[in-house]
Amino acid sequence: MAQTLEEAGHDLDDHDHEHHENLAHHFDSYEQQFDAGKLGIWIFLVTEVLFFGGLFCAYALYRNLRPEIFAGCSEFLNTQLGAINTGVLLFSSLTMAWAVRCSQLRQHKMLVGMLAATLSCAAIFLGVKAIEYSHKWSMGLLPAGLYSYDPLHPHHPDAPNYLLYISLPFALILVGVVGWLAVAFLQGDKFKVRVLMPLSVAAACFFVGIGLGMVLESGGVEGHGAVDVDKVAHVHQTGESPELVGAGEQAVEAIAPDDAELTGLELLARDKSNPGAQDALEALATQEEVARGTVLKSEETPMPTASETVPINTPKQAGVFFGIYYCMTGVHAIHILAGMGVMVWLLIRAVQADFNENYFGPVDYVGLYWHLVDLIWIYLFPLLYLIG
Amino acid sequence: MATGAVPAQSGGRDAGFVSDSENYLKNSSGLLSWIFTLDHKRIGVMYLVGILSSFLAGGLLAMGIRWHLMSPDGLLFSNDAYNQVFTLHGAIMVFLFIIPSIPAALGNFLVPVMLGAKDVAFPRLNLCSFYLWLGGAFFFVGALMMNGLDTGWTFYTPYSTSTDTSVVMATLGAFILGFSSIFTGLNFIVTINTMRPPGMTWFRMPLFLWATYATSIIQVLATPVLGITLLLLIAEKTMHIGIFDPEYNGDPVTFQHFFWFYSHPAVYIMILPAFGIISELISVHSHKGIFGYRFIAYSSIAIALLGFLVWGHHMFTSGMSQVTVIIFSALTFTVSVPSAIKVFNWVSTMYKGSISLTTPMCYALSFIFLFTIGGLTGLFLGTLSTDLHLHDTYFVVAHFHYVMMGGTMVAFLGGLFHWWPKMMGKMFNETGGRISAAIVFVGFNMAFLPQFLLGNQGMPRRYATYDPEFAWLHQLSSIGAFTLGIGLLTAGLVLLHSLFRGKQAPANPWGGATLEWHCTSPPPFYNFKHAPAVGDPYEFANVEYDSATDNYVFTDLPRELVPDEHEPAPASAGGQA
Numbered sequence: 001m002a003q004t005l006e007e008a009g010h011d012l013d014d015h016d017h018e019h020h021e022n023l024a025h026h027f028d029s030y031e032q033q034f035d036a037g038k039l040g041i042w043i044f045l046v047t048e049v050l051f052f053g054g055l056f057c058a059y060a061l062y063r064n065l066r067p068e069i070f071a072g073c074s075e076f077l078n079t080q081l082g083a084i085n086t087g088v089l090l091f092s093s094l095t096m097a098w099a100v101r102c103s104q105l106r107q108h109k110m111l112v113g114m115l116a117a118t119l120s121c122a123a124i125f126l127g128v129k130a131i132e133y134s135h136k137w138s139m140g141l142l143p144a145g146l147y148s149y150d151p152l153h154p155h156h157p158d159a160p161n162y163l164l165y166i167s168l169p170f171a172l173i174l175v176g177v178v179g180w181l182a183v184a185f186l187q188g189d190k191f192k193v194r195v196l197m198p199l200s201v202a203a204a205c206f207f208v209g210i211g212l213g214m215v216l217e218s219g220g221v222e223g224h225g226a227v228d229v230d231k232v233a234h235v236h237q238t239g240e241s242p243e244l245v246g247a248g249e250q251a252v253e254a255i256a257p258d259d260a261e262l263t264g265l266e267l268l269a270r271d272k273s274n275p276g277a278q279d280a281l282e283a284l285a286t287q288e289e290v291a292r293g294t295v296l297k298s299e300e301t302p303m304p305t306a307s308e309t310v311p312i313n314t315p316k317q318a319g320v321f322f323g324i325y326y327c328m329t330g331v332h333a334i335h336i337l338a339g340m341g342v343m344v345w346l347l348i349r350a351v352q353a354d355f356n357e358n359y360f361g362p363v364d365y366v367g368l369y370w371h372l373v374d375l376i377w378i379y380l381f382p383l384l385y386l387i388g
Numbered sequence: 389m390a391t392g393a394v395p396a397q398s399g400g401r402d403a404g405f406v407s408d409s410e411n412y413l414k415n416s417s418g419l420l421s422w423i424f425t426l427d428h429k430r431i432g433v434m435y436l437v438g439i440l441s442s443f444l445a446g447g448l449l450a451m452g453i454r455w456h457l458m459s460p461d462g463l464l465f466s467n468d469a470y471n472q473v474f475t476l477h478g479a480i481m482v483f484l485f486i487i488p489s490i491p492a493a494l495g496n497f498l499v500p501v502m503l504g505a506k507d508v509a510f511p512r513l514n515l516c517s518f519y520l521w522l523g524g525a526f527f528f529v530g531a532l533m534m535n536g537l538d539t540g541w542t543f544y545t546p547y548s549t550s551t552d553t554s555v556v557m558a559t560l561g562a563f564i565l566g567f568s569s570i571f572t573g574l575n576f577i578v579t580i581n582t583m584r585p586p587g588m589t590w591f592r593m594p595l596f597l598w599a600t601y602a603t604s605i606i607q608v609l610a611t612p613v614l615g616i617t618l619l620l621l622i623a624e625k626t627m628h629i630g631i632f633d634p635e636y637n638g639d640p641v642t643f644q645h646f647f648w649f650y651s652h653p654a655v656y657i658m659i660l661p662a663f664g665i666i667s668e669l670i671s672v673h674s675h676k677g678i679f680g681y682r683f684i685a686y687s688s689i690a691i692a693l694l695g696f697l698v699w700g701h702h703m704f705t706s707g708m709s710q711v712t713v714i715i716f717s718a719l720t721f722t723v724s725v726p727s728a729i730k731v732f733n734w735v736s737t738m739y740k741g742s743i744s745l746t747t748p749m750c751y752a753l754s755f756i757f758l759f760t761i762g763g764l765t766g767l768f769l770g771t772l773s774t775d776l777h778l779h780d781t782y783f784v785v786a787h788f789h790y791v792m793m794g795g796t797m798v799a800f801l802g803g804l805f806h807w808w809p810k811m812m813g814k815m816f817n818e819t820g821g822r823i824s825a826a827i828v829f830v831g832f833n834m835a836f837l838p839q840f841l842l843g844n845q846g847m848p849r850r851y852a853t854y855d856p857e858f859a860w861l862h863q864l865s866s867i868g869a870f871t872l873g874i875g876l877l878t879a880g881l882v883l884l885h886s887l888f889r890g891k892q893a894p895a896n897p898w899g900g901a902t903l904e905w906h907c908t909s910p911p912p913f914y915n916f917k918h919a920p921a922v923g924d925p926y927e928f929a930n931v932e933y934d935s936a937t938d939n940y941v942f943t944d945l946p947r948e949l950v951p952d953e954h955e956p957a958p959a960s961a962g963g964q965a
Contacts, residue, residue, distance in 0.1 A: 035582050040574055040578045043574045043577055043608055047574070047612040050610075051615055054612075054616030144628045145636065146628075319628070319636060327619075
């Protein structure tokens with residue numbers, strides 16, 4: 001990114017150039033400087049897309065191989081929380097775009113406000129994410145190597161308080177920022193007060209997100225579970241062993257055929273010249289037996305794979321989904337954190353009233369980056385949460 | 389004073405020395421002035437030091453390997469230690485030396501100067517790249533110090549997820565080096581796109597810049613995929629996410645696809661800048677305009693793009709479908725077309741040229757010879773039937789050493805000798821340089837030609853011991869490797885000697901026409917006071933030898949002069965304005 005603070009170590013005899021504030025020595029004009037930065041950030045975004053492209057590739061590959069695992073495991077994700085985070089990020093993109101406009105119009109106070117709003121949204125996003133992560137971790141819904149989810153006892157009583165660990169650094173930041181703000185206020189340091197006030201709000205917003213997430217997720221633990229049990233009961237009309245139907249186990253085998261498919265297959269299978277349909281029907285019958293808890297048929301009659309039923313609640317199955325889930329959302333969260341870091345820097349410069357119609361590149365570039373991070377979430381949300 | 393160009397003196401016959409206050413090496417002193425420098429030339433020099441140190445480390449490991457293989461039972465290492473030594477040799481040479489060698493060291497120094505810009509577009513990002521490189525290097529050294537690394541430089545799963553050696557440390561190092569590479573590429577693309585002075589159109593750019601541009605495209609597009617692959621590998625090793633590890637339903641071939649999607653284009657990151665150097669060297673030292681400028685320029689871009697489509701040829705035996713391997717094989721052959729165009733153009737450039745057998749030219753000639761062998765033997769490996777026989781044998785080892793070492797490393801040395809006077813302001817001993825080129829050429833061929841035979845006879849790569857029937861070829865190869873080592877040492881000594889005893893270099897010792905030869909040697913810290921006038925980079929008609937100063941001077945200026953906003957261009961100066 002084109003950071004064009006005057007560099008002390010980079011002095012240059014500038015006799016015949018008049019001094020331009022914020023114009024780096026090696027550029028001829030503000031326009032050239034802006035164009036260079038803009039091209040640079042776009043290329044950087046291309047690398048980001050490719051970086052995430054690897055993850056999306058892994059997702060596509062394994063979803064294609066095991067669609068039922070993805071559909072089943074997606075039930076564990078709380079759509080409400082995902083939707084809220086989507087809305088929060090979309091709104092933050094609006095405030096970010098607005099911030100770019102403010103910087104061009106020299107609306108310095110408005111710019112600080114918009115950056116603070118964007119930061120706050122990012123903090124809310126992370127707060128909600130913290131609830132989602134800690135809830136799953138305590139249930140053992142982890143990548144394959146650590147996966148320990150037990151549908152009969154979904155909540156490990158002796159699980160560490162993950163939420164506390166995640167919140168701790170943010171709590172420290174909040175306390176630190178507020179404390180610093182108080183000191184600055186007492187010392188009458190107006191600049192620091194104007195920087196730290198929005199930062200305190202943003203830091204506090206993390207806990208707004210935590211609260212929001214807690215309300216929905218705790219309402220969710222019973223409600224969410226119950227809803228899904230209904231769903232499962234609806235899907236498995238053919239009969240489950242009743243002890244298997246418990247809160248949170250819906251993902252275990254949400255892979256039975258629905259009525260429409262079954263009837264269609266039966267119709268097809270009436271045609272004796274259609275062995276494929278008969279095989280499929282046979283496979284479904286096998287699946288139902290498996291679902292009832294009967295033993296799998298022996299190896300000599302391999303199931304003709306219409307839609308195989310597999311016990312997906314194992315590290316090798318659900319664990320892979322969660323491995324991909326944590327990689328994708330985790331890398332995305334790291335990008336949110338990085339964006340927040342850069343925005344704090346922007347906010348300080350905005351308080352200094354550094355930006356104007358000639359020099360608003362940094363705000364613009366961070367804005368583009370932020371929109372990309374937002375956009376990636378727009379893809380992650382349906383691909384992970386809405387596929388059930 | 390018309391600084392930035394050759395200082396004007398009587399008659400315009402000046403060697404072009406720079407004053408100490410403007411010399412980029414001396415305009416400020418002290419360690420801090422280097423550590424925090426934003427000058428692309430100093431960053432290039434720092435890279436050069438770092439890269440040559442890695443080259444030394446990787447080279448010593450190579451000498452260890454060849455010493456070990458002097459005897460069928462191995463002379464030096466246990467089998468485990470041998471695995472670690474060849475892994476580190478590969479990882480250091482690929483990630484720390486070859487990939488950054490030309491773009492980061494020579495490229496950093498040359499891109500803005502050849503372009504006529506004052507600096508790269510993002511000087512601080514540039515410095516950041518260097519420190520990322522340094523950080524990645526420390527991780528590699530850390531891996532070496534801790535448990536070593538024995539996966540081969542490719543980190544193939546499932547072995548890499550089950551071995552006890554420091555895979556995480558080394559992959560983190562490669563991840564960081566990847567970002568260094570991305571930022572360098574990004575910087576060059578933006579610099580070349582937005583910082584060309586008036587008159588520097590795309591087709592007046594020296595071919596080295598075209599090659600660097602093509603390389604940067606690959607760096608920017610391929611390296612992020614390596615980044616995420618290595619990140620996933622680390623996640624796989626620490627938590628078992630089940631993507632690459634078959635024990636958790638993962639697929640090792642997926643890792644190979646991910647890995648080679650970067651690492652095959654990375655081969656072109658290594659060789660494309662070398663093509664750029666050779667294009668400059670052949671033209672300047674033949675004192676003749678380059679033949680087929682546009683073909684060479686476009687073929688660089690073509691190689692960069694085609695390079696993305698051929699990664700599967702590393703995996704012909706990994707279990708891909710018949711259709712896939714045939715497509716990959718066919719695509720692989722298409723890459724040979726732009727490569728052959730380049731070789732053809734270089735040879736045509738020399739035809740009826742006035743060739744000076746200077747040290748850089750000696751290296752350039754050996755490049756053409758060695759790269760041609762390396763390229764042609766690649767065809768055997770791209771052919772499906774022969775690849776089944778040759779896969780994972782010494783034939784592969786010989787092939788990629790011909791391309792990477794005989795190609796990139798030799799071109800790097802040629803470029804280093806060519807621009808050394810510009811970078812350091814000192815002339816080296818021409819005889820010593822030529823001798824080093826000869827020893828390197830002989831040693832290299834003695835080391836790697838036998839390996840083609842070994843591979844063809846079935847000697848697998850990466851083995852610590854071998855059947856006695858292979859002994860004489862291995863010994864011949866080892867003796868060649870030591871000769872090569874001596875040659876490289878000679879080259880290093882010649883260059884070091886020049887720093888202390890070399891005579892001061894004139895502005896244009898070779899008679900080049902590109903913009904860097906219009907600066908003094910070494911350039912002033914700001915490169916060009918005003919945007920330089922730009923003409924055809926391979927027009928040698930107005931470059932004339934001046935025996936008084938042992939320098940080439942520009943006799944007249946048929947170039948179109950860009951009117952200067954601030955002061956009129958000095959009309960009588962020997963250099964350009």
